[in-house]
Amino acid sequence: MKKLLAFLAIFFVVGCGSSSNDFVSGGTATPAESTGSIQVEQTLLRAVTTFVTDIRYTGIRPDQSIGYGPVVREKAATTVLEGVPTSVTSLRLEYLNGESVIGRFEIRVVVTANQTTVLSDPAWLNVLGPDPAFSQGGSVSTGVGPTGVAAGDFNNDGRPDVAVANSEDAGITIHLGDGAGSFGPSTAIPTGNVAFNVIVGELNGDNNQDLVVANYGNEPNMETGDVSILLGNGDGTFTAAPTLLAQDQPIASAVADFNGDGDNDIVVANYESMSISTFIGNGDGTFAAPTHITVGPRPHDVIAADLNNDGRVDLAVSNEGFGLGGGDASTLLGNGDGTFAAPQFFTTGRNPRNADVIDVNGDGILDMLTGNFTTGDCSVLLGNGDGTLGTNREFDFGGVPLSIIVGDFNGDGRPDVAAADSGPNQVIVLPGVGDGTFTPGIGFAAGQGAIYLDKADFNGDGKLDIAVVGFGSPPAAGNLNVLLGQ
Numbered sequence: 001m002k003k004l005l006a007f008l009a010i011f012f013v014v015g016c017g018s019s020s021n022d023f024v025s026g027g028t029a030t031p032a033e034s035t036g037s038i039q040v041e042q043t044l045l046r047a048v049t050t051f052v053t054d055i056r057y058t059g060i061r062p063d064q065s066i067g068y069g070p071v072v073r074e075k076a077a078t079t080v081l082e083g084v085p086t087s088v089t090s091l092r093l094e095y096l097n098g099e100s101v102i103g104r105f106e107i108r109v110v111v112t113a114n115q116t117t118v119l120s121d122p123a124w125l126n127v128l129g130p131d132p133a134f135s136q137g138g139s140v141s142t143g144v145g146p147t148g149v150a151a152g153d154f155n156n157d158g159r160p161d162v163a164v165a166n167s168e169d170a171g172i173t174i175h176l177g178d179g180a181g182s183f184g185p186s187t188a189i190p191t192g193n194v195a196f197n198v199i200v201g202e203l204n205g206d207n208n209q210d211l212v213v214a215n216y217g218n219e220p221n222m223e224t225g226d227v228s229i230l231l232g233n234g235d236g237t238f239t240a241a242p243t244l245l246a247q248d249q250p251i252a253s254a255v256a257d258f259n260g261d262g263d264n265d266i267v268v269a270n271y272e273s274m275s276i277s278t279f280i281g282n283g284d285g286t287f288a289a290p291t292h293i294t295v296g297p298r299p300h301d302v303i304a305a306d307l308n309n310d311g312r313v314d315l316a317v318s319n320e321g322f323g324l325g326g327g328d329a330s331t332l333l334g335n336g337d338g339t340f341a342a343p344q345f346f347t348t349g350r351n352p353r354n355a356d357v358i359d360v361n362g363d364g365i366l367d368m369l370t371g372n373f374t375t376g377d378c379s380v381l382l383g384n385g386d387g388t389l390g391t392n393r394e395f396d397f398g399g400v401p402l403s404i405i406v407g408d409f410n411g412d413g414r415p416d417v418a419a420a421d422s423g424p425n426q427v428i429v430l431p432g433v434g435d436g437t438f439t440p441g442i443g444f445a446a447g448q449g450a451i452y453l454d455k456a457d458f459n460g461d462g463k464l465d466i467a468v469v470g471f472g473s474p475p476a477a478g479n480l481n482v483l484l485g486q
Contacts, residue, residue: 002449005121030313032115036084038091038109040122050212053062054096065473086111121204133427134241134444137458137465137482138182144168146469146478151456152200152209155236160456162467163211165191165198168474172198172213176236181459181484189238191228193217201255203241203264204285208232212266214250225250227268231285241285247273247292256304259338269299276302276317280338294329294342297321301355307366308387312336318348318355318370326350329368329379346381346389350374352402359383361436371401371419378404378417382436395438397421397428401438403452409485418466420450427466427483432478447481448472458482 032039049202081091083085088111095103105122143166159179164186165172171190175183192215209232217225227250229241247270258265263283268290269276275294277286296319307314312334321327329352330343349372357366372379373419377396381389401419409416414434418427419441427446430438449470458465463485472478 006177017080027105027122029118029121031275032082032420034082035114036086036111036116037080037082038084038107038116038118039078039080040093040105041078041144042105053098054097055401056094059122078418080461084109084111086113087399095324098108107123107148121128122161129414129431130409130412131484132416132431132441132444133486134260134427134466134483136445138178138180139447139479140183140186142166142175142186142469142475142480143171143173144474145189145471146480147452147471148195148197148214149199149452149454149467149469149480150198151454151458151467154209154232154238155232156208159460160458162454162480163198163200164469164478165195165213167196167216169195169196170215171195172230174238175480179458179460181325181465181482183480187236187459189230191215192226192243194225195228196250197252198251199255201266203229203266203281204231205263206234208234210285211238212253212255214246214253214268216249216251216271226272227253227279229285229287237359239279244268244279244287246270246277246288246290247275249273250277251299252301253313254302254304258304258334258340260312260336266482267304269295269300269317271298271300271303271320274298274313274319276315276332278338278340278451281307286382291339293320293332293340293343295326295332296328298327299330299354303355303357303368305357307331307357307383308333309365309385314387315340316355316357316368317343318352320351320373322351322373324449326374327352329355329370329381329388329389331368331389344388347392348372348379348381349377349392349394352379353401354405356404356406356417358406358415360406360434362434364423367436369404369406369417371397371404371417376400378419378430378437378438380438393436395430396441397430398441399423399426399428399443401451402407404457405453405466407468408453409464411463413483418453420446420453420468422449422451422471425450425470427468446481446483447479448468449478450481458486459484461485 108119110117145168148165159177194216195215196216213228227244227263230238249272253270263281277290296440300320315332332340335430352370352372377394399421426443428441464481
């Protein structure tokens with residue numbers, strides 16, 4: 001039998017005059033001279049030497065690797081495979097960047113003792129999408145020390161607005177969007193001591209967007225913080241509802257219906273107490289007394305979502321662990337009555353801060369991502385479908401991720417992850433491949449002291465934009481900048 005791989009030649013079309021960011025233009029697959037031989041011809045449209053570090057064949061002999069050199073040439077890629085066993089019904093060639101598959105094709109074949117039949121030309125899967133691109137949108141001042149940002153439509157005009165939590169002002173600022181990627185004059189609303197985080201949710205059934213503000217409290221005196229409830233009036237103004245008492249240093253929150261009664265409830269992560277507090281909603285903007293659950297070392301973020309596809313809301317928590325070890329992630333499965341099972345713990349990178357849950361590999365199961373402060377990377381923990389998470393895989397940001405958000409920032413239909421990095425004042429985007437892996441990060445200037453992010457289509461062009469708040473230097477005001485997706 002001839003050797004499995006008789007010939008491999010990879011060439012690249014460079015400077016062909018096309019503005020396309022596609023990885024490949026298509027190709028053909030045909031039987032070669034002898035039984036079990038297949039010839040594949042492809043035209044690659046990008047100079048992908050920056051991205052491709054390895055080429056791997058699967059379906060012929062699993063995980064056979066071929067080294068790849070940084071050479072740019074000007075012809076189509078031609079691959080000849082020989083000695084394909086009769087047991088193989090499909091062949092797959094994968095282009096990799098480290099552990100990330102950035103392009104792959106699959107060929108359906110029938111191989112018998114007498115002949116090889118190619119059933120299809122290469123079908124390209126998980127092809128590297130276009131690089132994300134942004135232009136600078138509006139930039140306006142916030143309060144002093146912004147540490148949280150949330151987008152929503154607060155005046156019901158169909159244009160995204162932004163609420164900013166300002167830790168040095170003990171309150172928030174409301175910035176109404178102009179529909180072109182900027183904002184009008186801000187309105188300040190007092191909340192509580194060290195307003196650290198703000199989220200949007202509907203809390204009293206009037207279909208106006210409301211706000212939940214986690215007030216961290218006075219850290220030097222270990223003062224117990226609280227949670228401000230601001231009920232939206234539908235015109236960009238808000239009315240304060242009774243304040244909620246959590247435990248020590250509430251730092252983040254989430255809104256969802258935990259008990260299935262049609263009214264939204266609130267969960268709060270308490271950093272110093274190493275707990276979460278759940279508040280069951282009465283449907284009018286008020287809430288029952290809290291229930292407290294210990295979760296892990298210094299929880300920094302909490303997300304409400306159905307992690308096991310049973311129709312009940314579960315919780316995912318990133319436990320930063322700063323000063324107490326490396327931290328981890330925990331999940332708490334909902335019982336459907338407002339209570340939760342004991343937490344399960346999973347390994348992440350070191351000191352995970354903000355987190356998100358989304359299906360990053362297209363299997364219909366939510367996965368968890370964390371931005372890890374100390375190791376400067378993003379942990380991806382694929383969901384198993386039962387509320388547990390798989391083995392941690394880390395993808396380097398090339399910076400310090402103070403917060404992360406997940407969204408499709410390059411328009412290829414696959415989730416990407418963006419992080420705020422205040423050192424070089426930038427946002428770093430890791431483009432998603434669609435199989436749970438990500439390609440190297442791309443940085444974009446984002447204003448002074450970039451620290452927290454949210455996303456929306458701020459200029460109505462159908463492309464996802466990023467709102468960035470920068471801390472500034474107290475007593476100076478912070479800043480709110482918008483990166484407009486291109």
